[in-house]
Amino acid sequence: MAVTNQALTGGYQLLNYRIDRQISRGGFSIVYRAFDETGAPVAIKEYLPSSLVLRTEGDIVRASSAENLTSFRYGMKCFFEEGRALAKINHPNVVRVLNFFRANETVYMVMRYERGRTLQQQIQMRQDQMSERLVRHVFMHLLNGLREVHTHKLLHLDIKPANIYLRTDGSPVLLDFGAARQTLTTNRPKLAPMYTPGFAAPEQYRDPDRLGPWTDTYGVGASMFACLAAFAPQAADARVQEDHLVSAKKIWSGQYSDNVLEVIDWCLRLDPLERPQSVFALQKAIREIPPKKRKLTFFGSLKRRLFTEIGA
Amino acid sequence: MRFTIFQESRKGSRKVNQDRIAYTYSRDTLLLVVADGMGGHAGGEIAAQICVRLFIERFQQEAKPILKNPLKFLQDSMLRAHAALGSYANQFSMLETPRTTCVACIVQAGHAYWAHVGDSRLYLYRQGGMIGQTKDHSKVQYLVDQGIIGAAEVAEHPDRNKIFSCLGGLVDPVIDLGKRTPLRNGDVLVMCTDGLWSVLNKEEMATWLTSTPILKTAPQMMREAEKRGGPDGDNLSAIVVRWGPETLTDEPSTTITETLGLGEFQTQIDHTLTLTDRKGVQRDLSDDEIERAIAEIQATIQRYRR
DSSP: OOOOOOOOOTTOEETTEEEEEEEEEOSSEEEEEEEOTTSOEEEEEEEOOTTSOOOSSSSOOOOSSHHHHHHHHHHHHHHHHHHHHHHTOOOTTBOOEEEEEEETTEEEEEEEOOOEEEHHHHHHHOSSOOOHHHHHHHHHHHHHHHHHHHHTTOOOOOOOGGGEEEETTSOEEEOOOTTTTGGGOOOOTTOOOOOOTTTSOHHHHHOGGGOSHHHHHHHHHHHHHHHHHSSOOOOHHHHHHSOOOOOHHHHSBTTBOHHHHHHHHHHTOSSGGGSOSSHHHHHHHHHOOOOSSOOOOHHHHHHHHHHHHHHO | OEEEEEEEEEOTTSSSOOEEEEEEEOSSEEEEEEEEEESSTTHHHHHHHHHHHHHHHHHHHHOSSSOSOHHHHHHHHHHHHHHHHHHHHHHTTOSSOOEEEEEEEEEETTEEEEEEESSOEEEEEETTEEEEEOOOOBHHHHHHHTTSSOGGGGGGOTTTTOBSOOBTSSSOOOOEEOOOEEOOTTOEEEEEOHHHHTTSOHHHHHHHHSSSOHHHHHHHHHHHHHHHHGGGOOOEEEEEEEESSOOSOSSOOOEEGGGSOTTOOEEEEOOOOSSOOSTTOSOOOOHHHHHHHHHHHHHHHHHTOO
16 A cells, blocks of 8 residues: 555644644645634645655654655745745735744645635536636636736746635635746656646746746636536647647537637637736626627617618 | 866856766776756756766766777767757656756777767867867857857857757757877866856966866866856856876876776766755755745735735
8 A cells, every 4th residue: 555644633733723634635735624722713734745755653744865855845945935925915815824834844834714615626516507607706706816916926827626715605715826936946856746737828838938927817717618618628738739629609609608708718829929918808808798789879770770671 | 097187167156056077987988078057947957967977877887998989979878868858858747858068078098089069168288289179069159160250259249158059959969079089198188168168268278277287277277267257157167187197296196097997987976066966856945944934934924914
């Protein structure tokens, strides 16, 4: 059986936080629910890369070799990047960092605890298609958060349904900034998370110099696409070779407004320059819902009357 | 074989050193390698490191104790390093293949053989004069050859860093092989990266290295060159070999290879490395840096607290 890292057990006292249970486990970390000294719940992310077995018992993280220690410390940098990125952002639609500390020979990030589920879970659970109203609601608010992120000169670079959390009141929270600015370090031998296929823009695979807000708008478009399709669009690196992606407008014409479908197709353009260049541009496009029936202009109605009369 | 050898790599004013240098020898054959990695982030360091390691490993597999065909060894090693960089990028899904220049030299049975890709150079001096040198695979060298610019304009030319052949590039490298050249005692071989030759011309280098004990003057030359590089100074590296027994000083500085057993090797890879080794090509984070990062994040959290 494969040996895995041991999670901290319920009741463990971590500084002034009491661990309750493990919420999730990712490639780089374990997330716990815990309670602070006032009894309020928090989410604590423990840096513990799964590719390196560092804790088989107890609480202290120990590297088994010098080489592992090097990899461990190196990956820690990315964890710091995430902390740095999030610490600056205080926005209702972006996960809030409350504390950051070192213990057990590793590092921890304490975040506000949110109740709800990820958009990914929402997509997988639902029986029928997600309504246009819900899609609009989630993404309009999410884009407010993303705009704040970009205002701080940060790119998220891993926008996907699994990183979008829906609170019980339906408002979204952007999670997991682990990929943010990770472009600074392209080599991570033992610790190599790449971009999420389907949601990563083509320039993330091959052209890191061209990353920009438009890279995140690709992720937004792909996530919207996934809400409608219940699966991710074709991976961008494969699309560059041979594009099999059918436009949203073709697939869902009539089921969703042209506006939403056109926005999805716009975000999913392979050429970064052809996508919405800023979150603001994208928000503006979504907001402009064309009226169901176009009001006829004076000349239009005149023409119609004329034709009716001729026809009659 | 008897020779005196010096090698040093300095960072200049750069944050990281993307140059790698190494030598290794068996009883009868000597290999020298210099690589100057290119590109942003850690790619350049990785490329130069992979290239140098590959040369040394192949040498130790094949020089038992001599190479059958030194020029073929050099050419094959260059091509294999080029292929290795491509597969490394693939393996780790790197966005860009790491790239490097390379100049390598073999001395065997009293003859020197060399090969190069890019703008890292080899100079061979005899009695203070130049008897052999590589010609850069660079845009400016091309312009000089075509008579479009003069040699004096090279140093200030805006494209002076552009090279058209490298290992790990999109196209296969152009590899130049130097012809078999007999060495005499007292000949001085210099292999260096552009960080050195761009601040110190070949006549100056001759002055520093050809009539004085190299172990004394080569370190001074490197310090002087680094100073000349100034606040924008590039990484600079050199391997200097004085062939034959050292006659300029009484100090016992000559390397004598006859004491090595068959199948034995002596290897020196420069250790001014910022990356650890081939397996863990990554930089460590010190305890201090960890504490500082945490303090910085906590301060930011406080500042943005509402």
